Amino acid sequence: MEPGETPQQALIREIIEELDTEIKVGELIDTVEYDYxxxxxxxxxxxAEVKAGHLELKEAEAAKWLTKDQLDSVTWLPADILLIDQIRKCMK
Structure with a gap:
């Protein structure tokens, strides 16, 4: 986050910078604390939901959309694993 920026504003800025996409930020899922x-x-x-844009990868090497049944098909980083069960429970 940059000085004076809320977490929501930082997320909006980062998604524009990294994916050339505008989003609407929704509810907080959780705050992950992890020691690397x-x-x-x-x-x-x-x-978050996409408002406008075409999801162009500018920084990352790869990305893909996953269904609820595909969440375990990816090797998640340790900090990400903490959220997967919460996300799975909320996905339709």
């Missing part, structure tokens, strides 16, 4: 070997991660995770 070289740093501590504190990450607010929100539901």
């Amino acid at each position: 070997p070289t740093f501590h991660l504190s990450m607010d995770c929100f539901w």
